[in-house]
Amino acid sequence: MKTLSLPYYAHIYKMILIQDIKSKMSYRADFFISTIGMIFTNLSSLAAFYITFLNFPSVMGWSYHEMLFLYGFSLLALTPLQCLFDNNWSLRNFVYRGDFIKYCFRPINTYFYFISEVFDLKGLGQGAFGLVTLIYAWNKLQLPVTFLIIVQLLLALTTASLFMIAIMNFAAATCFYIINSGYVMVTANKFRDYAKYPITIFEPFFRFIFTFIIPIAFIAYYPSLLFLRTNNIPLLTWLSPLIGVVFFYLSYLFWMHGARNYTGTGS
Amino acid sequence: MNNIIQLTDVSKEFKVLNRREGLKGSIQDLFSRDYKTVHAVNHISMNIHPGEIVGYLGPNGAGKSTTIKMMTGVLEPTSGEILVHGRTPYKNRTQNAQEIGVVFGQRSQLWWSLPLIESFKILKDIYQISDVDYQDMLALYESLVDVQDLYHKPVRQMSLGQRTLSDILAAFLHNPPVVFLDEPTIGLDVSMKSKIRELIKALNQQKKTTVILTTHDMGDVDALCKRIVIIDKGTMLYDNDIEHLRSFFGAYRTLKVKLSKHITDYSEEAKNRAIQTMEELITPQFPNAHFQISAEEDWVNILINESEVELMKVLSFIQTKNKIYDMQLDEISTESVIKKIYEGDGGHEPA
Structure with a gap:
């Protein structure tokens, strides 16, 4: 038996991705309209953000530009989720219609096969938006640009993405266990809106929840301390890449366990 | 290896929640969990040889899909042992998947938005098919069906x-030793059905692929399967040659004769008279045989069990006594035999 190694999976992923993008591009109108929609969504939430800060110069010691930093950072961190893991949104439909079984007949990892199937181009627009916002905030805050900081930023973004993806994995995989899991998805998706805010604005109770139960604080808050509060970086920030990997792995196990269970009953 | 698929005393049970009726019942369900065990598959054993096409039949809900899912490694049997190509499918799902092909009814496994040829290319890489094998397979496909027209669709x-055809081609692409086809002709028109049957037959012959086929269409069975396995309510009812099936239920054939040239009188009375005349004619001659005689329009139908008396003897005897203007022979169709089995009529009533 040939080993199903990382290069093998990378190659398959590339194949599927390129094909998917090619076929998506052939629907030009759909592509442009959804991109424009995405831009408007982001513009309007940015406008709401701006108006709030016209009235409050700072929130719990966080300045407008620092908040903007968080905002851009969280948008960027969400981009991989949006682009690469969008099929999780369709999971429940596959499961309820019984079509999920087709993912079980290939000699490759079920989770990989399922996730690889869809690439959402809209996410790129959102990523670009986040990048511009982040660079703008970065400039205004006069943060340094060094090689080390860029590496830290990339690592922080990766970590944040892992958390976000893991949360959505957990939420999507609930459809293997319960009916009406759509609400879980929507709720989990709502949580990521809170990711844009420093968790110090929440009550201690919610701070605990957002750190240890639904760890959205790791999506933007903890990583951003690395750049914004350089003199006082908590331990959790340093641990976050590790926690992120563990959390993602747990979500993967939960997902796969669900997939196995599902095929145990469905017809 | 003699058997490519080996099922030994395989059972599968599901636990299903006993749901109560009404809103009150639903609320009760929330708190007490009253499970019942459903035996989807009950102690099934069978051995399938390489290169066979086996028809796996049974009414809806008989446990066919459950068995197929166990053989493909998606489901774990509750008890018993399954070996497919020397492997336990459930324990080695990914390796097993490399050596089987599956087509599951109307659920396409191809990439929905991709042209067929692109799907093939991805499958080539997933299954790590060599360039030579891949080209050979495509050449074979092109010689069997007009697949070129579909490549870019x-x-x-x-x-x-077209989708079913594509799915079948995709299932055979990596030249697996075993292919499972779950109702491959469901919902197709007559000409497409025969096209697909010919394709399956050709691929089976050319590639020596073992094919397990579930279907409700006896046309599929007659065209493809030498051997059939019938299950109902999870229990195996029959496993043997299709020829044997007919004799198993009695070697019945219907002889239809027309004894007068022009009959204008189709009344019940005239029919009864014709039946009675025939009975009086042949019963004394063949005392050991049990005939069932009926009449319709100007035909007299005699159902003959050939294990009791040969049909040709009856025919030639009638001819010595009466002029026969026309005659027909009706074989008992597989369909009516299977119907009998499903309805649980036992083995000895004629169709």
């Missing part, structure tokens, strides 16, 4: 028939 835009 996205699966989404295909008709059901």
Whole structure:
């Protein structure tokens, strides 16, 4: 038996991705309209953000530009989720219609096969938006640009993405266990809106929840301390890449366990 | 290895929640969990040889899909042992998947938005098919069906028939030793059905692929399967040659004769008279045989069990006594035999 190694999976992923993008591009109108929609969504939430800060110069010691930093950072961190893991949104439909079984007949990892199937181009627009916002905030805050900081930023973004993806994995995989899991998805998706805010604005109770139960604080808050509060970086920030990997792995196990269970009953 | 698929005393049970009726019942269900065990498959054993096409039949809910899912490694049997190509499918799902092909009814496994040829290319890489084997396979496909027309058509835009065809081709692409086809001709028109049957037959012959086929269409069975396995309510009812099936239920054939040239009188009375005349004619001659005689329009039908008396003897005897203007022979169709089995009529009533 040939080993199903990382290069093998990378190659398959590339194949599927390129094909998917090619076929998506052939629907030009759909592509442009959804991109424009995405831009408007982001513009309007940015406008709401701006108006709030016209009235409050700072929130719990966080300045407008620092908040903007968080905002851009969280948008960027969400981009991989949006682009690469969008099929999780369709999971429940596959499961309820019984079509999920087709993912079980290939000699490759079920989770990989399922996730690889869809690439959402809209996410790129959102990523670009986040990048511009982040660079703008970065400039205004006069943060340094060094090689080390860029590496830290990339690592922080990766970590944040892992958390976000893991949360959505957990939420999507609930459809293997319960009916009406759509609400879980929507709720989990709502949580990521809170990711844009420093968790110090929440009550201690919610701070605990957002750190240890639904760890959205790791999506933007903890990583951003690395750049914004350089003199006082908590331990959790340093641990976050590790926690992120563990959390993602747990979500993967939960997902796969669900997939196995599902095929145990469905017809 | 003699058997490519080996099932030994395989059972599968599901636990199903006993749901109560009404809103009150639903609330009770929330708190007490009253499970019942459903035996989807009950102690099934069978051995399948390489290169066979086996028809796996049974009414809806008989446990066919459950068995197929166990053989493909998607489901774990509750008890018993399954070996497919020397492997336990459930324990080695990914390796097993490399050596089987599956087509599951109307559920396409191809990439919905991709043209067929692109799907093939991805499958080539997933199954790590060599360039030579891949080209050979495509050449074979092209010689069997007009697949070139489909290459550049996205699966989404295909008709059901084209999609089924594509799915079957995709299942054979990596030249697996075993292919499972779950109702491959469901919902297809007559000409597409025969096209697909011919394709399956050709691939089976050329590639020596073992094919397990579930279907409700006896046309599929007659065209493809030498051997059939019938299950109902999870229990195996029959496992043997299709020829044997007919004799198993009695070697019945119907002889239809027309004894007068022009009959204008189709009344019940005239029919009864014709039946009675025939009975008086042949019963004394063949005392050991049990005939069932009926009449319709100007035909007299005699159902003959050939294990009791040969049909040709009856025919030639009638001819010595009466002028026969026309005659027909009706075989008992597989369909009516299977119907009998499903309805649980036992083995000795004629259709």
